[in-house]
Amino acid sequence: MIRRTLLASAAAGLTLGLAAPAMAQDDPTKACFVYVGPIGDGGWTYQHHEGAMAVKEEFGDKVEIAYQESVPEGADAERVITQMALSGCDIIFTTSFGFMDATNNVAAKFPDIKFEHATGYKRDHPNVSTYDARFYEGRAVLGHIAGKMTKTNKIGYIGSFPIPENIQGINSYYLHAKKANPDVELVVTWAYTWFDPAKEADAARAMIDQGVDVIAAHTDSTAPLGEAAKEGGKVIGFGQASDMAAFKTNDDGTPGPRVASIIDNWAPYYIDRVGAVMDGTWEQQASWGGMPEGEVVIGEITEAVPADVKAEAEELIAKMTSGEYHPFTGPINKQDGSAWLAEGEVADDGTLAGMDFYVEGITGEIPN
Amino acid sequence: MIRLEKRPQPSRIWTTITPLLAVLLTMLFGGIMFGLIGTPPLETIRTIFWDPLFHPQFAGFSRPQLLVKAGPLILIAIGLSIGFRAGIWNIGAEGQYIIGAICGAAAGLALYPMDSALILPLMILCGALGGWAWAMIPALLKVRFGTNEILVSLMLVYVAENILASVSSGLLRNPEGMGFPGSRNLSQWSSSQNLELVPNTGMHLGVVAAFIAVIAAYVLLTRHIEGFNIRLSGAAPRAARFAGVSPARTILFCLGLAGALAGAAGLFEVTGPAGQISIDFGSGYGFTAIIVAFLGRLHPVGILLAGLLMALTYIGGELAQLMLNVPAASIQLFQGMLLFFLLGVDVLTNYRVRIARREVA
Numbered sequence: 001m002i003r004r005t006l007l008a009s010a011a012a013g014l015t016l017g018l019a020a021p022a023m024a025q026d027d028p029t030k031a032c033f034v035y036v037g038p039i040g041d042g043g044w045t046y047q048h049h050e051g052a053m054a055v056k057e058e059f060g061d062k063v064e065i066a067y068q069e070s071v072p073e074g075a076d077a078e079r080v081i082t083q084m085a086l087s088g089c090d091i092i093f094t095t096s097f098g099f100m101d102a103t104n105n106v107a108a109k110f111p112d113i114k115f116e117h118a119t120g121y122k123r124d125h126p127n128v129s130t131y132d133a134r135f136y137e138g139r140a141v142l143g144h145i146a147g148k149m150t151k152t153n154k155i156g157y158i159g160s161f162p163i164p165e166n167i168q169g170i171n172s173y174y175l176h177a178k179k180a181n182p183d184v185e186l187v188v189t190w191a192y193t194w195f196d197p198a199k200e201a202d203a204a205r206a207m208i209d210q211g212v213d214v215i216a217a218h219t220d221s222t223a224p225l226g227e228a229a230k231e232g233g234k235v236i237g238f239g240q241a242s243d244m245a246a247f248k249t250n251d252d253g254t255p256g257p258r259v260a261s262i263i264d265n266w267a268p269y270y271i272d273r274v275g276a277v278m279d280g281t282w283e284q285q286a287s288w289g290g291m292p293e294g295e296v297v298i299g300e301i302t303e304a305v306p307a308d309v310k311a312e313a314e315e316l317i318a319k320m321t322s323g324e325y326h327p328f329t330g331p332i333n334k335q336d337g338s339a340w341l342a343e344g345e346v347a348d349d350g351t352l353a354g355m356d357f358y359v360e361g362i363t364g365e366i367p368n
Numbered sequence: 369m370i371r372l373e374k375r376p377q378p379s380r381i382w383t384t385i386t387p388l389l390a391v392l393l394t395m396l397f398g399g400i401m402f403g404l405i406g407t408p409p410l411e412t413i414r415t416i417f418w419d420p421l422f423h424p425q426f427a428g429f430s431r432p433q434l435l436v437k438a439g440p441l442i443l444i445a446i447g448l449s450i451g452f453r454a455g456i457w458n459i460g461a462e463g464q465y466i467i468g469a470i471c472g473a474a475a476g477l478a479l480y481p482m483d484s485a486l487i488l489p490l491m492i493l494c495g496a497l498g499g500w501a502w503a504m505i506p507a508l509l510k511v512r513f514g515t516n517e518i519l520v521s522l523m524l525v526y527v528a529e530n531i532l533a534s535v536s537s538g539l540l541r542n543p544e545g546m547g548f549p550g551s552r553n554l555s556q557w558s559s560s561q562n563l564e565l566v567p568n569t570g571m572h573l574g575v576v577a578a579f580i581a582v583i584a585a586y587v588l589l590t591r592h593i594e595g596f597n598i599r600l601s602g603a604a605p606r607a608a609r610f611a612g613v614s615p616a617r618t619i620l621f622c623l624g625l626a627g628a629l630a631g632a633a634g635l636f637e638v639t640g641p642a643g644q645i646s647i648d649f650g651s652g653y654g655f656t657a658i659i660v661a662f663l664g665r666l667h668p669v670g671i672l673l674a675g676l677l678m679a680l681t682y683i684g685g686e687l688a689q690l691m692l693n694v695p696a697a698s699i700q701l702f703q704g705m706l707l708f709f710l711l712g713v714d715v716l717t718n719y720r721v722r723i724a725r726r727e728v729a
Contacts, residue, residue, distance in 0.1 A: 074649055075643075101553055
């Protein structure tokens with residue numbers, strides 16, 4: 001008899017144990033974010049954090065947000081992600097390329113937690129998705145403005161690292177500048193960093209000294225705009241990753257260097273994915289959204305840009321948003337003169353994702 | 369009137385007490401800082417110092433991680449401390465760490481995908497040699513031309529970082545990595561992986577090497593003539609020269625040893641916790657180890673404890689960020705305070721505080 005009672009209570013205990021997860025559904029869903037920079041960087045990480053805040057706004061008390069900033073890409077990342085998983089996160093967004101292996105390693109140990117890795121390509125486990133944005137669509141618009149606005153016919157691009165994402169951006173920027181102004185010449189400088197205001201400022205300064213008067217950056221800080229601002233209106237640039245609206249006007253009230261910006265808007269994606277976890281409809285995917293999904297947005301084009309150029313830029317945005325135009329539409333040759341895309345042909349995603357060549361007309365080599 | 373009176377000898381008691389005092393002061397002022405930015409001070413301090421060791425949910429994971437984080441810090445700091453004892457200021461351990469990792473990883477990757485138990489030992493050897501060679505640059509320049517090793521070793525860190533960026537996106541790039549920078553994952557290749565020797569203890573080869581280094585350094589400094597020569601060179605360079613200790617030899621030995629240990633630390637890291645050579649591989653261990661060396665009073669056992677304490681503030685700091693949303697910058701500030709107070713209270717080791725009325729002459 002006693003044994004039976006014991007068994008019965010053990011069974012009761014088991015049911016309770018099984019019931020616990022069901023009850024846990026009343027708890028808020030916990031969405032966690034791993035950032036590579038400080039949330040106050042004004043660029044990349046700031047925009048991811050804005051996306052996280054949008055999730056909070058959308059779901060209110062039904063969601064709990066936790067994040068960790070300035071996580072180094074290396075040995076520390078795996079520990080940080082594991083600690084997040086242990087702390088009860090339901091979905092973890094790791095928002096930098098360098099977290100790729102760490103994300104997959106942790107995902108193997110926590111099959112019930114969903115992982116979303118930004119800008120990577122490894123999805124080793126069914127609970128890992130990847131997501132990225134088609135920044136090159138935004139670069140096309142900036143390139144058009146740059147080609148029209150340059151007076152020295154020299155435009156610049158500060159690259160972070162020679163990875164496909166940067167090369168897509170450089171090619172798209174150059175192709176559209178060239179279309180707007182056949183005499184344009186592109187100077188590329190590699191900063192080998194995503195966020196280092198001092199290095200970025202040095203790169204911008206070196207370009208300005210070479211006669212470059214329009215600067216686009218693929219690095220995250222506002223330093224290149226700060227350097228351009230010192231030139232008394234002769235040099236212009238663009239907000240990168242975030243709007244960088246502070247550079248629209250200088251402190252003395254004169255027009256500032258920022259004439260437009262390319263904004264990463266992660267909010268729609270984050271709301272969608274956290275929502276999917278709540279409904280239980282989350283599935284592995286590789287997402288690559290752009291202007292149509294609202295993930296790549298061009299910030300306000302200022303008065304410094306002539307009305308006709310602004311109208312052309314807006315038309316370009318409208319065509320890409322509707323899907324009518326792809327920035328990589330042939331004929332386009334590779335740098336060495338060999339044919340890449342024939343007349344009317346559109347680049348496929350596979351080639352773009354692994355892009356390791358410049359298009360015809362760009363001087364210099366991709367460093368190795 | 370408070371007066372500082374120089375002690376004839378640095379106080380032994382204070383040498384031991386001051387690190388503890390510094391930790392307490394850091395807790396106090398850190399607590400005030402956390403209070404000012406609106407996070408609960410006691411809870412934050414508890415999260416940093418207590419939770420990594422005893423939190424029911426995290427401790428099982430974070431306790432072994434303390435060793436993983438402290439291992440490279442201790443290994444590098446031991447090497448640095450021996451040089452510092454001799455008055456040789458190697459500030460460039462970060463560069464030696466990076467170059468060691470690159471050389472070791474390159475040696476392994478050259479043999480990929482061969483399957484052999486000899487590959488990891490070969491990589492460790494090449495890692496140590498790489499770090500040693502990188503440290504020989506400031507050493508030989510100092511011996512031959514009398515250059516300042518502080519500046520040369522520090523500048524070489526930036527050279528090493530650029531070499532790292534170059535090989536990650538070129539020479540050592542993973543051919544199957546779709547053009548992205550970063551080498552193959554060495555911790556996923558059975559011949560090169562440096563895994564935990566016993567599961568869930570954090571004890572990988574690098575941690576074992578760190579413990580061995582602590583013991584070896586202790587023996588060297590207290591029981592060996594070379595250790596005596598090193599201490600003599602630092603305390604009284606002229607006396608050392610009269611005693612027949614060659615300054616050139618001491619310089620080459622100290623910088624070479626520190627370089628080799630830093631290089632080995634880099635290799636253990638790249639084959640274990642970090643897993644691959646990537647642009648962001650250098651995570652500041654070489655600089656943090658300088659703090660660890662001084663926090664540990666340049667004494668091997670002190671360094672062991674200091675390394676663990678530093679690891680605790682890192683891991684506890686991460687938990688505080690995660691659970692209490694403490695900003696990352698405040699954690700760095702907190703660690704900075706620790707060094708500041710440590711150097712500050714050093715005054716008590718070398719000076720006596722006298723509270724006395726000034727006598728009228």
